[in-house]
Amino acid sequence: MPDIEKIYTDLKEKISENQILLNANMKEYTSFKIGGNADILVTIKNEQEAKYVLEISKKNNCSIFVLGNGTNILVKDKGIRGIVLRNRIDYIEEVKSIDEDDYIEVLVGSGVKNSVLAQKLLRENLTGFEFASGIPGTIGGAIKMNAGAYGGEIKDVLIETTYLDYDGNIHTVSNEECNFNYRYSMFKDINAIILSGKFKFKRSTYENIKEKMDQNEQARKEKQPIEFPNAGSTFKRGTDFITAKLIDECGLKGYKIGDAEVSQKHAGFVINRGNAKAEDVIELINNVKEEVSKKFNKDIDLEIEIIGE
Numbered sequence: 278m279p280d281i282e283k284i285y286t287d288l289k290e291k292i293s294e295n296q297i298l299l300n301a302n303m304k305e306y307t308s309f310k311i312g313g314n315a316d317i318l319v320t321i322k323n324e325q326e327a328k329y330v331l332e333i334s335k336k337n338n339c340s341i342f343v344l345g346n347g348t349n350i351l352v353k354d355k356g357i358r359g360i361v362l363r364n365r366i367d368y369i370e371e372v373k374s375i376d377e378d379d380y381i382e383v384l385v386g387s388g389v390k391n392s393v394l395a396q397k398l399l400r401e402n403l404t405g406f407e408f409a410s411g412i413p414g415t416i417g418g419a420i421k422m423n424a425g426a427y428g429g430e431i432k433d434v435l436i437e438t439t440y441l442d443y444d445g446n447i448h449t450v451s452n453e454e455c456n457f458n459y460r461y462s463m464f465k466d467i468n469a470i471i472l473s474g475k476f477k478f479k480r481s482t483y484e485n486i487k488e489k490m491d492q493n494e495q496a497r498k499e500k501q502p503i504e505f506p507n508a509g510s511t512f513k514r515g516t517d518f519i520t521a522k523l524i525d526e527c528g529l530k531g532y533k534i535g536d537a538e539v540s541q542k543h544a545g546f547v548i549n550r551g552n553a554k555a556e557d558v559i560e561l562i563n564n565v566k567e568e569v570s571k572k573f574n575k576d577i578d579l580e581i582e583i584i585g586e
Contacts (some may be wrong), residue, residue: 278358279316279338279339281317283366284295284317284334284337284339285299286318287333287336287337287529288329288330288333289320292319292326292330294519296319296321296322296393297319297320297438297463298317298318298322298561299316299317300314300316300317300318301318302314302442302584303356303357303366303406305316306347306351306361306507307347307348307361308346308348308413308508308509309347309506310385310506310549311351311354311553311554311555311558312351312352312353312354312356312496312555312585313354313355313356314356314357314501315342315352315356315357315361316356316357316358316360317360318360318361318363318367319362319363319365320363321362321363321364322366322367323366324366324402324441324447324472325550326530327366328441328445330331330360331441331443332445332469333425334360335357339360341360341361341415341443341468341501342357342360342361342584343362344363344364346414346415348412348413348414348508348509349414349418349422349508349509349517349580349581350508350581350582350583350584351508351558351581351582351583351584352527352555352585353434353556353584353585354555354556355547355586357584357585357586358579358585363387364387364415364417364471366386366387366389366390366417366473367387368546369383369384369385369388369389369393369394370384370385370402371383371384372475374410378431379479380477380478381403381405381438381479381480382475382476383398383472383475383476383477383478384474384475384476385474386472386473387417387420387470387471387472387473387531389415389416390413390415391406391410391411391415391416391419392410392411394406394409395410395490396410396487398478398553399481399483399486399490402481402482402483402486403478403481403486404479404481404485405429405434405476405477406434406476407427407429407486407489407490407493407582408426408427408428408429408430409425409426409429409431410448410490410494411490411493411494413499414509416471416473417470417474420435420462420464420471420474421465421471423458423459423461423462423578424458424460424567427496430472431457432457433458434454434476434478435452435455435475435476436451436452436474436476436477437450437451437452437474437475438455438464438471438474438475439471439473439474439475440470440471441469441470441473442467442468442469443469446526447476450463451465458581459513459514460513473558485560492545500542500543501540501543501546501549502543502546505540505548505549506548506549507546507547508581509580510545510581511522511545511546511547511562511579511580511581512545512565512575512578513579513580514574518575518584520577521545522544522568523572523575523580524545524565524568524577526573527565529544529565529568530544532561533550534558534560534564535543535552535553535554535556535557536550536551536552536553536554536557537554537558538550538553538561538564539561539565547561547562555585559583560579562579565577
């Protein structure tokens with residue numbers, strides 16, 4: 278077992294004490310509002326701090342979990358051992374070059390929230406990111422899972438990604454090298470801290486961009502249970518079926534275990550009605566998967582990531 282007090286002391290040498298928290302309650306750092314404590318949570322604001330945390334983790338033989346906005350994860354009830362690295366690399370820079378197709382390139386820190394980037398692009402009259410304006414995560418998380426909604430995905434607008442491997446080396450990979458697929462990228466399979474993404478957007482009008490964003494936001498309010506803590510869409514879409522439809526046809530809307538419930542508004546979402554435990558959510562998920570398999574002979578996969586112990 279790593280010596281958490283020693284790690285804390287080591288981290289304080291180069292990272293501000295107010296960015297480091299011992300025994301962090303993960304309910305406060307996840308949209309599901311579920312989970313036990315992390316041994317140590319450190320918020321990093323730049324590449325140098327990310328490198329230093331990696332250095333300390335190696336020195337102390339300590340695991341690292343990279344956290345963005347905590348919106349696509351379920352933390353188990355006993356929490357997370359080792360370091361949770363909370364990414365707040367937060368900048369947005371317009372790149373000067375404009376290619377022959379009249380694209381504007383924008384470099385974005387991986388800790389920027391999708392909603393913040395969307396509002397910035399709206400003010401700059403740049404279109405292409407409206408689909409992500411309501412996705413409640415960060416750019417790093419969106420790249421990692423090729424986040425998408427309303428007909429758009431990150432792969433449609435990303436040019437390249439810069440990341441830090443766990444040996445402290447920096448790499449830049451093209452859109453193609455990211456191996457994007459449905460809710461997938463290469464970053465699902467490697468140990469890495471995404472540092473930034475370079476995107477391409479086109480000029481439009483404030484009114485057109487705002488109209489698209491408002492339409493998406495209205496659809497989200499009408500169709501998704503945003504009034505309850507959740508981790509976004511719990512299940513992936515099937516290759517030849519709509520998962521939420523099958524769950525609904527199993528009569529599972531409103532199905533509860535403890536305070537974990539299949540949303541009555543959208544069967545693809547599991548919600549926390551207040552005091553759900555991770556074990557409730559996991560049992561509910563397994564029962565839903567079993568029912569769908571039994572009735573339709575279809576296997577459904579999770580979109581959320583379950584972490585911790």
